[in-house]
Amino acid sequence: MKYVTAGESHGPEEVAIIEGIPAGLEITPADINFELARRQHGYGRGNRQLIETDTVTIMAGIRHQMTLGSPIALNVHNDDHNNWHDIMDPTKKATPENTLRKVVRPRPGHADLVGGIKYRHHDLRNVLERSSARETVMRVAVGAVAKKMLKELGIDVHGFVLSVGTAKGDINEITKYHSLADLRTVTEGLPTRALTVENDEAIRKVIDETKRNRDTVGGMVQVLATGVPAGLGSYVSADKKLDAKIARAIVGINAFKAVDFGNAFDNATLYGSQIMDEILWDEEQGFYRSSNHLGGFEGGMTTGGMLMIRGVVKPIPTLYQPMRSVDIDTHEEHKASIERSDTTAVTAAAVIAEHMVAIELAKAILDKFDADNMDRLKEQIAAYRQEVKTF
Numbered sequence: 001m002k003y004v005t006a007g008e009s010h011g012p013e014e015v016a017i018i019e020g021i022p023a024g025l026e027i028t029p030a031d032i033n034f035e036l037a038r039r040q041h042g043y044g045r046g047n048r049q050l051i052e053t054d055t056v057t058i059m060a061g062i063r064h065q066m067t068l069g070s071p072i073a074l075n076v077h078n079d080d081h082n083n084w085h086d087i088m089d090p091t092k093k094a095t096p097e098n099t100l101r102k103v104v105r106p107r108p109g110h111a112d113l114v115g116g117i118k119y120r121h122h123d124l125r126n127v128l129e130r131s132s133a134r135e136t137v138m139r140v141a142v143g144a145v146a147k148k149m150l151k152e153l154g155i156d157v158h159g160f161v162l163s164v165g166t167a168k169g170d171i172n173e174i175t176k177y178h179s180l181a182d183l184r185t186v187t188e189g190l191p192t193r194a195l196t197v198e199n200d201e202a203i204r205k206v207i208d209e210t211k212r213n214r215d216t217v218g219g220m221v222q223v224l225a226t227g228v229p230a231g232l233g234s235y236v237s238a239d240k241k242l243d244a245k246i247a248r249a250i251v252g253i254n255a256f257k258a259v260d261f262g263n264a265f266d267n268a269t270l271y272g273s274q275i276m277d278e279i280l281w282d283e284e285q286g287f288y289r290s291s292n293h294l295g296g297f298e299g300g301m302t303t304g305g306m307l308m309i310r311g312v313v314k315p316i317p318t319l320y321q322p323m324r325s326v327d328i329d330t331h332e333e334h335k336a337s338i339e340r341s342d343t344t345a346v347t348a349a350a351v352i353a354e355h356m357v358a359i360e361l362a363k364a365i366l367d368k369f370d371a372d373n374m375d376r377l378k379e380q381i382a383a384y385r386q387e388v389k390t391f
């Protein structure tokens, strides 16, 4: 399975094409719109989310709500494009009027300056339109298809906010669970529960204070995946390691600067005896572990335990009290430009991370098994699960 996205933040459309999804998977626009709505939520976002109602249009690859095995094409309209029609018109040449909102004072921490140097863009809007996290709407759309497929194979993926700034979320206790049954108990009622940041007083307070200070704040998210069979990915070559692919997928999300498995950042100071997951066996389960400190990976392969992936999201680069920058036309010192912006986007980031993990898991499954047809895929996975259990 592979996918590509296209789209500028204030351009007409966001687009994705996915190739390699098996035939016979039921997909409705509602499945995708549900996830798109989750990405739009989150206390601390700017006014853009009030303009958009992200809604998918299925352009190809699905007939009568069933995938055909052919490439799937998805679109999401940028409602804000109406306000940027002339500025972002793909068909008209540049004029003094339609380049009025030229950006020449790059924002530290955003892609503006380096993107401009690299592509010889002297209007940094040509950079920010694509480097914007608006594009993640399509990664979530693709991930929604992946999640639907995984769900049918008995695999669940959930993303949560662990903290925003110094405030820890009230769902932090989830990290100590390591079995599917445990997870199901605590995640009952998701995705509403995953969005409890909206009601978490400590987190709201941090965001309110940050906004009052005209500053921005980041945080930490976690993605858990249950029902994942042992043996996805491989130790045989570096580029086959699934934890490495997931790390890439997470750090590939705008503003993610760190990723770990289990609680690896904390584990840096512990002893081996405190973090290896002892191997046990019984008739009913086959091999299982006494704990899940390593987050469900050994040798780049899934162990059969719950996957536990954390990501650190840096604070939003655009500041309403801007930092020093330099005008790229005059080379004079100036405050960085201000674009409409979020105070924080950690809730959205958790949803995006969840979908990126789903995409990587779907790819790993489709690499390992015959991916032409959903029913055949289910049969193979059931047989494989049985083989693992009786090893």
Ligand SMILES: Cc1cc2nc3c(=O)[nH]c(=O)nc-3n(C[C@H](O)[C@H](O)[C@H](O)COP(=O)(O)O)c2cc1C
Binding pocket: 046, 109, 110, 111, 131, 132, 133, 136, 253, 254, 255, 256, 314, 316, 317, 318, 340, 341, 342, 345, 348, 349, 352
């Ligand atoms: C959901 C989401 C929303 C974001 N919103 C903003 C924003 O409003 N303003 C901003 O400057 N950066 C925002 N960012 C972060 C930038 O997109 C990101 O920092 C930038 O593309 C530079 O890439 P890097 O941080 O990965 O190096 C957002 C990121 C995410 C994940």
Ligand SMILES: C=C(O[C@@H]1CC(C(=O)O)=C[C@@H](OP(=O)(O)O)[C@H]1O)C(=O)O
Binding pocket: 009, 046, 047, 048, 049, 052, 131, 132, 133, 134, 137, 254, 339, 340, 341, 342
């Ligand atoms: C549009 C989205 O996020 C955007 C990501 C973003 C950035 O620089 O990354 C900047 C802001 O763009 P705008 O100036 O249009 O408000 C965010 O709103 C979205 O998530 O749908």
